[in-house]
Amino acid sequence: MIERIQLAHLPTPIEHLSNLTRILKGPDLYVKRDDLTGLGLGGNKTRKLEYLTGDALAQDSETLISAGAIQSNHCRQVAAAAAKLGLACILVLTGKKPHHAEGNLLLDRLSGAEVVFVPEQSQRDAKMAQVFEKTKKAGLNPYLIPYGGSNAVGALAYANAMHELKQQGCEPDWIVFATSSGGTQAGLVLGAHQTDFHGKVLGISIDQPAEEFFPVVERLVIEASALTGEYNAPPTNSILINSDYCTAGYGVLQPAEVEAIHLFASREGILLDPVYTGRAAAGLIDLIRKGFFRPSEKVLFWHTGGAPALFAEPYQGALQT
Numbered sequence: 001m002i003e004r005i006q007l008a009h010l011p012t013p014i015e016h017l018s019n020l021t022r023i024l025k026g027p028d029l030y031v032k033r034d035d036l037t038g039l040g041l042g043g044n045k046t047r048k049l050e051y052l053t054g055d056a057l058a059q060d061s062e063t064l065i066s067a068g069a070i071q072s073n074h075c076r077q078v079a080a081a082a083a084k085l086g087l088a089c090i091l092v093l094t095g096k097k098p099h100h101a102e103g104n105l106l107l108d109r110l111s112g113a114e115v116v117f118v119p120e121q122s123q124r125d126a127k128m129a130q131v132f133e134k135t136k137k138a139g140l141n142p143y144l145i146p147y148g149g150s151n152a153v154g155a156l157a158y159a160n161a162m163h164e165l166k167q168q169g170c171e172p173d174w175i176v177f178a179t180s181s182g183g184t185q186a187g188l189v190l191g192a193h194q195t196d197f198h199g200k201v202l203g204i205s206i207d208q209p210a211e212e213f214f215p216v217v218e219r220l221v222i223e224a225s226a227l228t229g230e231y232n233a234p235p236t237n238s239i240l241i242n243s244d245y246c247t248a249g250y251g252v253l254q255p256a257e258v259e260a261i262h263l264f265a266s267r268e269g270i271l272l273d274p275v276y277t278g279r280a281a282a283g284l285i286d287l288i289r290k291g292f293f294r295p296s297e298k299v300l301f302w303h304t305g306g307a308p309a310l311f312a313e314p315y316q317g318a319l320q321t
């Protein structure tokens, strides 16, 4: 059993998006505000970190090590969790060290994380292993948090989030959200199975074609359900991935994402992010316009956070009006 450490403000609120429902003339739209989980400006990784840091502390770890992109929301939340729990934090970020820290990177620094840069993604895992060994030799018992916090332990958090949704009395026909390293989706799929959820859980892929990404989520679902001791894993046909909106590549802002960010901000006062939720919302808007949902249906957009990246180049430049 994983001892969970309380880090997030839960339950996160659910809001009706009455303006967007009217403007888009589509299904009844709601949002689940996991951008408000609180820790170091929050996001979906905070839920996973409740379980991952629980595991780390159970192993007497003193240092959290993780990796991601320079504007990684995940790494920002790892840094904040380490700060709160009195642990050291080392982040391996892919890309060229910027002249000054903006957005998530600025927040990593404020939380006191040590940041190591690697120029290419292909060098990241080797660098992480090197940092891990060095920390271990220094006697600072490191704990490796996987990319995006997506392993079976992290995924348990989103299974739990489906129980939270049920307790809030929310029963949408669809849950739509941004999916990338797969832990959020695997957890939601597992939780949907555990709670006899009647609706569908649809991930909008941020960076991978559905054929490549499906086995990643499938494996996480199987491993996470094994961890709960349930023999009865969810059926694989409950893993729904739409990868029609990721062709521009990771973090490449397109007019559709810019429109989605402007619509949510100007009509609902809700800030999406340029990489994940902007893209997922752009997909949702396109699906609504294509008549994918029935007007009588209820659609919940699960907001996974990320707004600090709005304040970093190149995004802040692209979003000027």
Ligand SMILES: *Cc1c(COP(=O)(O)O)cnc(C)c1O
Pocket (backbone or CB within 6 Å): 043, 044, 045, 073, 074, 148, 150, 178, 179, 180, 181, 182, 183, 184, 185, 273, 276, 277, 304, 305, 306
């Ligand atoms: C990490 C992240 C996601 C994707 O979640 P995964 O569990 O990695 O699939 C979505 N939105 C935001 C804002 C994120 O930071």
